[in-house]
Amino acid sequence: MSTHSHQARNYLASLLETKSLDEFSQQLACNSENLPPKVRTSRRFTISSVEQQWQLLQVSPETQANLLDEQTRSHLASYHHHIENFIGTVKLPVGLAGPLRVNGLFAQGDYYIPLATTEAALVASYSRGAQLISEAGGCSAMVLNEGVNRTPGFAFANLPEVGIFLAWVVNQQDEFKRCAEATTRYGQLKEMRMAVEGNHVYLDFQFTTGDAAGQNMVTIATEAICNYIRDFAPVKPQYAFVEANLSGDKKASVQSFISVRGKKVTAEITLPSELVRKRLHATPEQMVNYWRMSALGGVLSGTIGIQGHYANGLAALYLACGQDVACIAESAVGVTRFELTETGGLYAAVTLPNLMVGTVGGGTGLPSQQACLEILGLAGTGKARAFAEVCASLVLAGELSIIGALASGEFTRAHQRLARCAK
Known part of the structure; x- marks a missing residue:
């Protein structure tokens, strides 16, 4: 995170054109005087409590009405378990892409995708890719693995204590499973791994979480295991934390990339050359040439995985369908691969090892988000794996479309036309 000296010098010179260093120092100094009223924390709210929050803000009635409209007021009870200090809702435009035909282990059929x-x-780009996939008979999609992990950390005085602790831990997995699964109807402890760094021990617990994304579920289950360890371990840790940042939660990590976090899904399609030319205005060879150069560009820039823009489609779908949008940091990681077939067609595949998605729990029960899941036909129990396969298929559609646009030279023109970019 270094900065070149000439950039720092130029930036300092531009600042000193307006104020002296002493004036900037005074401006940056801490000052706890005359603080405004605190936001009053509320988890269950009424119109009266919401109005009290608005009294803190010096805004126009029109500004308040844009966030707290009549529909939001009528759905007030829906938000109790999803947010604190509630003041209203933000509206985002939702568009429809598709149809997207998916031939998956769990997702079978034609889907219109709310984004x-x-x-x-x-x-428009994802819809173009989805229609191309459908016209070719649909893509194949497969959930390969699933698991959500939580990684508590324990500190000991020295390595001998670490050894005693680990010798005890390896024989406690049945008890850990009992403690964890007593906290949930759906979560199951499947695996445990151990990592040692000096006098620190990390335990990596991996769970399946049913149809929920499951971060809260595995946290509560892991806390139960930690309590058991504090009560019964032959040597007590000096201190411990329920999550010691080894899980990869809400961040891209090599560990998650090579294993799984959430659901690992792959999707593929083989496209005839004529269809690629007709719908993407590029040849399969141009598409593969672009993919090859962009793959090397990704290596040179040090990205985890090689892909074009997974985050675009996933973020839009996550917002629409009530997923934890912060999980895009880990979900939008994976590998895209394009190859020429023996007949001159295009083989395309995507693999995403970290899809954190669910069809129950979290934001999936909010009115608008549930409506979007219902559009997909994927609301409720028994649908999470199908939803994950739809996510991967959507990502494949986006990769085909954007690489087609870049390979054909249409990328900039499309954004100028649809986004009305300023010249």
Whole structure:
């Protein structure tokens, strides 16, 4: 995170044109005087409590009405378990992409995909890719693995204590499973791994979480295991934390990339050359040439995985369908591969090892988000794996469309036309 000296010098010179260093120092100094009223924390709220929050803000009635409209007021009870200090809702435009034909282990059929975004050209691009896939008979999609992990950390005085602790831990997995699964109807402890760094021990617990994304579920289950360890371990840790940042939660990590976090899914399709030319205005050879150069560009820039823009489609779908949008940091990681077939067609595949998705729990029960899941036919129990396969298929559609646009030279023109970019 270094900065070149000439950039720092130029930046300092531009600042000193307006104020002296002493004036900037005074401006940056801490000052706890005359603080405004605190936001009053509320988890269950009424119109009266919401109005009290608005009294803190010096805004126009029109501004308040844009966030707290009549529909939001009528759905007030829906938000109790999803947010604190509630003041209203933000509306995002939702567009429809598709149809997208998916031939998966769990997702079978034609899907119209609701995407919530403020980025012009995004829905059009994904819709173009989805229609191309459907016209070719649909893509194949497969959930390969699943698991959500939580990684508590324990500190000991020295390595001998670490050894005693680990010798005890390896024989406690049945008890850990009992403790964890007593906290949930759906979560199951499947695996445990151990990592040692000096006098620190990390235990990596991996769970399946049913149809929920499951982060809260595995946290509560892991806390139960930690309590058991504090009560019964032959040597007590000096201190411990329920999550010691080894899980990869809400961040891209090599560990998750080579294993799984959430659901690992792959999707593929083989496209005839004529269809690629007709719908993407590029040849399969141009597409593969672009993919090859962009793959090397990804290596040179040090990205985890090689892909074009997974985050675009996933973020829009996550917003629409009530997923934890922060999980895009880990979900939008994977590998795209394009190859020429023996007949001159295009083989395309995507693999995503970290899809954190669910069809129950979290934001999936909110009115608008549940409506979007219902559009997909994927609301409720028994649908999470199908939803994950639809996510991967959507990503494949987006990769085909954007690489087609870049390979054919249409990328900039499309954004100028649809986003009305300023010249």
